[in-house]
Amino acid sequence: WEEPIVFELSNEGERGILIPVDDKIKREVGDVLSSIPEHMRRKDPPRLPEISQMRVLKHYLRLSQETLGADLNIDIGQGTCTMKYSPKVNERFVSMVRELHPYQDEETVQGALEIMYKLDLFLREISGLDRFSFQPGGGSQAIFAMASIIRAYHKKRGEDRDEIITTIFSHPSDAAAPAVKGFKVITIYPDPETGIPDVEALKAAVSRRTAGMIVANPEDTGIFNPRIKEFCDIVHEAGGLCGYDQANANGIIGIVRARECGFDMGFFNLHKTFSSPHGCGGPAVGALGVRKELETFLPVPVVDYDPARKLYYLNYDLPDTIGKVREFYGVFPVVVRAYAWIMALGEEGLKEVAEIAVLNNNYVMHRILREIRGADISYPANKRRIEQVRYSLKKLKDETGVGAEDVIRRMADFGFHLWTSHHPWIIPEPLTIEPTESYSKEELDEYIEALKEVFREAYEEPETVINAPHRSVIHKIEDNSWFSDPKKWSITWRLFLKKHGGKL
Amino acid sequence: WEEPIVFELSNEGERGILIPVDDKIKREVGDVLSSIPEHMRRKDPPRLPEISQMRVLKHYLRLSQETLGADLNIDIGQGTCTMKYSPKVNERFVSMVRELHPYQDEETVQGALEIMYKLDLFLREISGLDRFSFQPGGGSQAIFAMASIIRAYHKKRGEDRDEIITTIFSHPSDAAAPAVKGFKVITIYPDPETGIPDVEALKAAVSRRTAGMIVANPEDTGIFNPRIKEFCDIVHEAGGLCGYDQANANGIIGIVRARECGFDMGFFNLHKTFSSPHGCGGPAVGALGVRKELETFLPVPVVDYDPARKLYYLNYDLPDTIGKVREFYGVFPVVVRAYAWIMALGEEGLKEVAEIAVLNNNYVMHRILREIRGADISYPANKRRIEQVRYSLKKLKDETGVGAEDVIRRMADFGFHLWTSHHPWIIPEPLTIEPTESYSKEELDEYIEALKEVFREAYEEPETVINAPHRSVIHKIEDNSWFSDPKKWSITWRLFLKKHGGKL
Amino acid sequence: MSHPYIPNSVERVKREMLSYIGVSSIEELYASIPEEIRFRGKMNLPEPLKSEYELYRHMREILSRNITCEDYLCFKGGGTWPHYVPAICDEIAGRAEFLTAYAGDPYEDHGRWQALFEFESLMAELVDMDVVTVPIYSWGHAAGTAMRMAHRINGRREVIIPRTISPERFLVINNYVDPALKLIKVDYDRETGMIDLEDLKRKISRETAAVYLENPSYLGFIETGGKEICEIAHDSGAICIVGVDPSSLGVLEPPSHYGADITVGDLQPLGIHMNFGGGLGGFLATRDEEKFIREIPYRMFGLAKTVKEVEYGFGDVLFERTSFEKREKAKEFVGTAAASHGIIAAVYLSLLGPKGIRELGEAILQRSMYAMKVLSSIDGVKAPKFRAPHFKEFVVEFPERKSVEEINKELLKEGIFGGIDLRKHFPELGNSALYCFTEVHMKEDIDKLADALKRILG
Amino acid sequence: MSHPYIPNSVERVKREMLSYIGVSSIEELYASIPEEIRFRGKMNLPEPLKSEYELYRHMREILSRNITCEDYLCFKGGGTWPHYVPAICDEIAGRAEFLTAYAGDPYEDHGRWQALFEFESLMAELVDMDVVTVPIYSWGHAAGTAMRMAHRINGRREVIIPRTISPERFLVINNYVDPALKLIKVDYDRETGMIDLEDLKRKISRETAAVYLENPSYLGFIETGGKEICEIAHDSGAICIVGVDPSSLGVLEPPSHYGADITVGDLQPLGIHMNFGGGLGGFLATRDEEKFIREIPYRMFGLAKTVKEVEYGFGDVLFERTSFEKREKAKEFVGTAAASHGIIAAVYLSLLGPKGIRELGEAILQRSMYAMKVLSSIDGVKAPKFRAPHFKEFVVEFPERKSVEEINKELLKEGIFGGIDLRKHFPELGNSALYCFTEVHMKEDIDKLADALKRILG
Incomplete structure (x- = not known):
């Protein structure tokens, strides 16, 4: 499809849908617009396009076909948070909770509350933590909630601590969200050989200013920090709290838990490890769990059960609560899917998920290392990886001039996705592949074959890769000034019309 | 996608879905297989593929993307029965009737019966006929039902009549279905100038053997036979019944009706004029209507209302019934959609549908005739067309060697569909375009521009057209022996393995 | 506006x-x-x-006057059966592309052709025959066609069918073969339900174009004499046609193994919703033998190669048989029938695979046998009525003190759709109903039925 | 296995x-x-x-313990409102491609980029501002960001907000801006609900980073003094932020017309189901002014050209602002938020167009005014409590003889979810509840409410 921008489809007079007018009401109330004072009444209608229904449908259907979802693709090139299979049956359940209002009387939402209550119980088992909230609308918001709890905790104790420690291969938001909460962020780098965060650097970093630590493990390199308990101990001894970024816990559910590692809190992205689909980037849930001692700091409300009334209810009575990080109780459809997914797998199934994710990842890593010239892993001295691997194409770049971004664009020609963003580029020319448990060996092989072909091209016909894509939906964007020059950037159609007269 | 055949995805041991085992029942009943006598027990499991769930989903999603539905396409090249827009909201209603069993007690399906009853009333208004059945599962089956009624009618009157008259531009089933019912079929050809069925030929055809006439009007050429009433009168005078093939009534709903034309019965394809989607070829409904005098011949049951019990019910009491043409009461989801569609449009809306369908068709015809060299209409002396036009590319073929089938294949490269089958080729190199009311002028123009480009190519670079498609999902099939040679045809995967060893 | x-x-x-x-x-x-x-x-x-909202409101209101088989427990089968429809079947059926496509050509609608070719191929494995057509309206229509094929092949004008055939299906076949063929019903053994072989031998003749039987039968018993029946048919030059419920084929021998020349049946059990009886889709399978194939009126999609190497293409095999090409000279007629149900069935069979289809059969057997056990423990209830192996359905005979109609009315009050009342069409079976048990019925459901019946009859 | x-x-x-x-x-x-x-x-x-069936059965059972707003009449709003969701919004939201896509690049996920660019562009027309970002978690989060932007721009540390703000939203903002900013509540006129301009003038100072107001307010009245408030803010060098319900913008002036520098709000009314409060999606709009744009922490998709002529491409504008690039040095943080709600909102606005959005506003006004009429005719009921123009919601004050809690309990028995009890957060409003009326309420629904209230209070 060469589908136009929706405004270009406009044809004056066409209608996509009509609004229900109740003529009986209309007769009763007459001209309602005059109830609004003249100066608050909209004079010029918004310049939205006018399009008939079928054409609107067609437009967005075509755009959907120009998008590769995990349902269509072998999506292992996302990395750091590869989407797994989200069972279609879960969408049936989601459709049953669409029309629930958050302020309905508790008696009328017992099913919804029960699911939240039980998913909390499940996650307690999986993490070893003691209480979960589903309010954060994504991983970054969950990190922000952890930072908020750390602040509230020290404030309550009358301590003035303002430093948060993280590691460079933890998610960018592990640094960014605490900074928003007013913390100074100290970043620990890894041992250059093993890629494992440097415990000496941590020891040097902690102090009476240390409010806490927020880290992922395994990190985005796929490397698991084996001394994580020691890390937590060091922070605890310094008086800080330890927050675990378990956004992606896919390689370790049932294998290792926040509690045994020594964390005080942590979160899981339900739209990841627990299989809720990503919807192009949310809505989502970062399910936030804490130890008993921190329960009173959680955002309100949490779900409780009153055995006397035999009723699940929303409990707002958390004396130290940070308040809220998002209105209402979380993105409930995501909670429903995660609950259903765990119910479909059970204890052994969850462990199998982790094990196969790790097996798949190691299989892919070994194939790439053995068979693809120019590809290497980050910290090649350490081949132990859990659920993903950050690769480095430094050698390819040096030898051919073809870099990570070129390979990414060329993979699009094969109908595959590889994700660009692994900033800052500590690992030169980085690519991250995380296969999850959802793909068969045949599919992993298919992906690797495509990658192999692109690397072959890089050596034999580098222009093909550098000028890619050739047969994807669109072609290469070379002029990046439209993204950085205030005179050119066109963040909306109206700006494009203003700045470029609607011409490319 | 270069998506394999589903059998090629098989990987021993994988499972797509598990069946609910009730362990408590299993313990109670033990080995159930032994209840089946040895010789009736299946020994070799069917060689179905073994595929995990996500891969099955992906396979069929990819095949769906390799299919152009009317929702995605400007589908006006189907012709004779172009799909119109089927409002998405109707799919919501359909999902509410999925789990109704046809033998449920009538009190528990009052909503379903009411919809059938009311749609019957609506279609009576639209046709002028007196009673409808929704049992036929498509237009051809409705024609067969009409032929069956004609047979039963004469049989009841003790008359031995065995000839059915149709016209060459009525649907092939208007000839084929009566033949199945044991009738001799007499086909009337049109006046070679006007394309209008020849009344003199009809007069010559009728006799004491004439059981009836089954014709479309407008015919597949888009030409309306203005003497249709005279045709019916002639057949009636000869003692025959007149059946109206209104599968496609899109250009004339609210404009002209079966009753005023003189027909005794007729049918509408609800999956066409009344907007139910086609689902790649059914299931569907040919809604069959008859005059009062023929009501007792309808297939059983029909839906009636008992005011005493305030209950809609299934009435099996039709003394002359032909029995049934399909089990149960018809494809109910299609009935629901047709009902909803009429409710959304109302009296004026339906007339607007017809008028705009005719306007669109005449617009397209005039553009093609004026702007596209090599294209002509059938019976060019008569430019009056209703909802569609059968074009002829004889001139193109003569001048360039490029024929209708080449143009069709080349249109696929532009993402458009043009239908091949208009056999027998009375009109040389035929193409039929029917725009319906669903497409905007811009979309009609877009289609015409593509057609224009293909015709231009035919004159300037005919090989491009003849060897098309070039950028569609697959390429040209030249070796037709696989469709006609018993040693080669591979109607199933297993035959392909047997005859070709799985090699193309 | x-x-x-x-x-x-x-x-x-x-x-x-x-x-x-x-x-x-x-x-x-x-x-x-x-x-x-x-x-x-x-x-x-x-x-x-x-406005869409007003329409939605109206439709919701009117449809709320139905009670569905998800609201109540349903033990009715008889040609449309309650089965679980996997979510992926709905997902694929609902894809805008498949939902709104029509008669696309092999190039721009490649996916549709491949999906229907796969339907043919998967069904071929299930029935173990080499040729399957694109789906047709319903089992009844397919059976009628099979009989007409027999007629065209051997020129004879009678078909023998079992007296236990579904009344719905009988009416369809009867109208479809008329006037070319005469249907002759063969009697059944009152003990076992099976076709009375003696009566069959009496009725078969040089005028018999085909013998038709069903497995499992409408009344749920397994016709174990399939082999003998087919032999009798073949011995007198008739063609043997078997109608089959495909959900049984993981555990029951496919008819081709005991002599069927043509196998027909309905796709509804393979992932298609009941739809108030609108979920039907007929299939027809036969051997790769020209004599048979040339008499098939329906479309058959075949594999082919394109000009590009290693690329599958598809097209119509022997298109000239069809009414699209030949009008009244064609083999019967073909038109819009039930293609999307074929695609759904393909998805269903791909999901289940060989193990799933067998487990499905076992699960159904387990439910029916458990139901026989608990129902027959109720005083005066005979379940099953026939001394025979059964699959999915069986006849339950109730004591005369309450008619099936009354029993069903009372079951309804308890949220149960009771079995199909057989008294109109099979008066000789007494106060009997046809009950259906599938994988959707868990123990608690069957126990609930049994408890309700105990109360009602007690 | x-x-x-x-x-x-x-x-x-x-x-x-x-x-x-x-x-x-x-x-x-x-x-x-x-x-x-x-x-x-x-x-x-x-x-x-x-087995999928057992899971389905379990989930259906547990979810059947909910009563939805399609089962009962719902008159609750307060941040999540009952609106009609067009079927096409569900169709597009449910497309496997959009549903399961994540962070695809501009090449292989072009459709996703275009859809979100269109979201930005359509919202820009609705609020009449040049720049809109990819959606964020919720209105509350977006408002918090707007305040932090103000703080980064002018370095000040206080924000003035109305006392009538939603309690939910207040808690979100309060935690989000802490410790950088202090929130100061400005009082409201007890007659009209509007911001008390005198109090505002008292509280505004050289420390005021921003003044925040909402239109319509949480309590449903239209803040008609927007222009004056923005002027007061600007006069003291503060930035003016307005939160808005986008469903009002067919009939109400967009805040940019009366002085807003940043407009925020929630997308839920634009075709997104309530989802038990999970239907939120925040938006943030501002002028095309570098000072503002460089302080936005969220992603902004911009148009670009590719090497092929006349082909639209898309990419991230000023990506280096974001935490993906800059970690703790970034403008706040960005992550998975509510992209699919943005796509749905784009579909919704494309369907409605300029006429539809205006009719929607009118329809809501008509319902609310009719409801005021019939409710205020009930003895002792004051509807609306505030003497002000309203949109969608208004405060209903009931006679003291029955508490809102009791009234709501009795309404529930009649199949009605009554208005939000305001006594906890707004005790000064007496025995009051916040009622919501939208295009989904037809006359019969409002009459049913009025009749029930008459009975309950009578």
Whole structure:
């Protein structure tokens, strides 16, 4: 499809849908617009396009076909948070909770509350933590909630601590969200050989200013920090709290838990490890769990059960609560899917998920290392990886001039996705592949074959890769000034019309 | 996608879905297989593929993307029965009737019966006929039902009549279905100038053997036979019944009706004029209507209302019934959609549908005739067309060697569909375009521009057209022996393995 | 105001187009329709619900007057059976591309052709025959066609069918084969339900075009004499046609193994919702033998190669058989039938695989046998009525003190749709009903039925 | 037995892969996790429901314990409002491609980029501002960001907000801006609900980073003094932020017209289901002014050209602002938020167009005004409580003889979810509740409410 921008489809007079007018009401109330004072009444209608229904449908259907979802693709090139299979049956359940209002009387939402209550119980088992909230609308918001709890905790104790420690291969938001909460962020780098965060650097970093630590493990390199308990101990001894970024816990559910590692809190992205689909980037849930001692700091409300009334209810009575990080109780459809997914797998199934994710990842890593010239892993001295691997194409770049971004664009020609963003580029020319448990060996092989072909091209016909894509939906964007020059950037159609007269 | 055949995805041991085992029942009943006598027990499991769930989903999603539905396409090249827009909201209603069993007690399906009853009333208004059945599962089956009624009618009157008259531009089933019912079929050809069925030929055809006439009007050429009433009168005078093939009534709903034309019965394809989607070829409904005098011949049951019990019910009491043409009461989801569609449009809306369908068709015809060299209409002396036009590319073929089938294949490269089958080729190199009311002028123009480009190519670079498609999902099939040679045809995967060893 | 479904209902656009055509009104475009037959009246239709919300509200209101088989427990089968439909079947059936496609060609609608070819291929494995056609309306229609094929092959004019055939299906077949063929019913053994072989031998003759039997039968028992019946048919030169419920084929021998020349049946059990009886889809399978294939009236999609190497293409095999090509000279007729149900069945079979289809069969057997056990423990209830192996359905005979009709009325009050009342069509079976048990029935459901029946009969 | 969700759980395949890797067990792949922290226990989870049908049955059972706003009449709003969701919004939201896509690049996920660019562009027309970002979590979060932007721009540390703000939203903002900013509540006129301009003038100072107001307000009245408030803010060098319900913008002036520098709000009214409060999606709009744009922390998709002429491409504008690039040096943080709600909103606005959005506003006004009329005719009921123009919601004050809580309990028995009890957060409003009326309420619904209230209060 060469589908136009929706405004270009406009044809004056066409209608996509009509609004229900109740003529009986209309007769009763007459001209309602005059109830609004003249100066608050909209004079010029918004310049939205006018399009008939079928054409609107067609437009967005075509755009959907120009998008590769995990349902269509072998999506292992996302990395750091590869989407797994989200069972279609879960969408049936989601459709049953669409029309629930958050302020309905508790008696009328017992099913919804029960699911939240039980998913909390499940996650307690999986993490070893003691209480979960589903309010954060994504991983970054969950990190922000952890930072908020750390602040509230020290404030309550009358301590003035303002430093948060993280590691460079933890998610960018592990640094960014605490900074928003007013913390100074100290970043620990890894041992250059093993890629494992440097415990000496941590020891040097902690102090009476240390409010806490927020880290992922395994990190985005796929490397698991084996001394994580020691890390937590060091922070605890310094008086800080330890927050675990378990956004992606896919390689370790049932294998290792926040509690045994020594964390005080942590979160899981339900739209990841627990299989809720990503919807192009949310809505989502970062399910936030804490130890008993921190329960009173959680955002309100949490779900409780009153055995006397035999009723699940929303409990707002958390004396130290940070308040809220998002209105209402979380993105409930995501909670429903995660609950259903765990119910479909059970204890052994969850462990199998982790094990196969790790097996798949190691299989892919070994194939790439053995068979693809120019590809290497980050910290090649350490081949132990859990659920993903950050690769480095430094050698390819040096030898051919073809870099990570070129390979990414060329993979699009094969109908595959590889994700660009692994900033800052500590690992030169980085690519991250995380296969999850959802793909068969045949599919992993298919992906690797495509990658192999692109690397072959890089050596034999580098222009093909550098000028890619050739047969994807669109072609290469070379002029990046439209993204950085205030005179050119066109963040909306109206700006494009203003700045470029609607011409490319 | 270069998506394999589903059998090629098989990987021993994988499972797509598990069946609910009730362990408590299993313990109670033990080995159930032994209840089946040895010789009736299946020994070799069917060689179905073994595929995990996500891969099955992906396979069929990819095949769906390799299919152009009317929702995605400007589908006006189907012709004779172009799909119109089927409002998405109707799919919501359909999902509410999925789990109704046809033998449920009538009190528990009052909503379903009411919809059938009311749609019957609506279609009576639209046709002028007196009673409808929704049992036929498509237009051809409705024609067969009409032929069956004609047979039963004469049989009841003790008359031995065995000839059915149709016209060459009525649907092939208007000839084929009566033949199945044991009738001799007499086909009337049109006046070679006007394309209008020849009344003199009809007069010559009728006799004491004439059981009836089954014709479309407008015919597949888009030409309306203005003497249709005279045709019916002639057949009636000869003692025959007149059946109206209104599968496609899109250009004339609210404009002209079966009753005023003189027909005794007729049918509408609800999956066409009344907007139910086609689902790649059914299931569907040919809604069959008859005059009062023929009501007792309808297939059983029909839906009636008992005011005493305030209950809609299934009435099996039709003394002359032909029995049934399909089990149960018809494809109910299609009935629901047709009902909803009429409710959304109302009296004026339906007339607007017809008028705009005719306007669109005449617009397209005039553009093609004026702007596209090599294209002509059938019976060019008569430019009056209703909802569609059968074009002829004889001139193109003569001048360039490029024929209708080449143009069709080349249109696929532009993402458009043009239908091949208009056999027998009375009109040389035929193409039929029917725009319906669903497409905007811009979309009609877009289609015409593509057609224009293909015709231009035919004159300037005919090989491009003849060897098309070039950028569609697959390429040209030249070796037709696989469709006609018993040693080669591979109607199933297993035959392909047997005859070709799985090699193309 | 322009209607959302009709883009060119915008006045300005209408005028533009009229002016291009060179007429002043749409009315002029209807000039070929004489005034005497023009309809100038007003159709008496309800005021339109133009806003989608009002339409939705209206439809929801009217449809809320139904009670579904998810609201109540359903033990009715008889040609449309309650089965679980996997979510992926709905997902694929609902894809806009498949839902709204029609008769696309092999190039731009490649996916549709491949999906239907896969349907043919998967069904071929299930019934273990080499040729399967694109789906047709229903089991009844397919059976009728099979009989007409037999007639065209051997020229004979009678078909022997079992007396235990479904009444619905009988009416369909009867009208479809008339007047070419005469249906002759063969009696059944009152003990076992099976076809009475002696009666069959009496009725078969040189005029018998085909013998038709069903497995499992309408009344749920397994016709174990399939082999003998087919032999008897073949011995007298008749063709043997077997109708089959495909959900049984993981555990039951496919008819081709005991002599069927043509296998027919319905796809509804393979992932298709009941849809108030609208979930049907007929299939027809036979051997790769020209004599048979050339008599098939339906479309058959075959594999082919394209000009590009290693690329699958598809096309119509022997298209000239069809009415599209040959009109009244064709083998019967073909038109829009049940293609999307074929695609759904393909998805279903791909999901289940060989193990799933066997487990399905076992699960159904387990439910039926458990139901026999608990129902027959109720005083005066005979379940099953026939001394025979069964699959999915069986006849339950109740004590005469309460009619099946009364029992069903009372079951309804308990949220249960009871079995199909057999007294109209099979009066010789007494106060009997046909009960259906599938994988959707868990122990608690069957126990609930049994408890309710105990109360009702107690 | 291999699980349908985990293809490589097939034993044979596992062994093959292990042997390729050169280890003998999966356990070896976990060698980097020390034994002391390994979890060797068994998680206490329910037995799995491995068959899809059992899972479906379980979920249906548990979810049947909810009563939805389609079962009962719902007059609750307050941040999540009952609106009609067009079927096409569900269709597009449910498309497998959009549903399961994540962070695809501009090439292979072009459709996603275009859809979100269109979201930005359509919202820009609705609020009449040049720049809109990709959606964020919720209105509250977006408002918090707007305040932090103001703080980064002018370095000040206080924000003035109305006392009538939603309590939910207040808690979100309060935690989000802490500790950078202090929120100061400005009082409201007890007659009209409007911001008390005198109090505002008292509280505004050189420390005021921003003044925040909402239109319509949480309590449903229209803040008609927007222009004056923005002027007061600007006069003291503060930035003016307005939160808005987008469903009002067909009839109400967009805040940019009366002085807003940043407009925020929630997308839920634009075709997104309520989802028990999970239907939120925040938006943030501002002028095309570098000072503002460089302080936006969220992603902004911009148009660009590709090497092929006349082809639209898309990419991130000023990506280096974001935490993806800059970690703790970034403008706040960005992550998975509410992209699919943005796509749905784009579909919704494309369907409605300029006329639809205006009709929607009118329809809501009509319902609310009719409701005021019939409710205020009930003895002792004051509807609306505030003497002000309203949109969608208004405060209803009931006579003291029955508390809102009791009234709501009785309404529930009649199948009605009554208005939000305001006594906890707004005790000064007496025995009051916040009622919501939208296009989904037809006359019969409002009459039913009024009749029920008459009975309950009578």
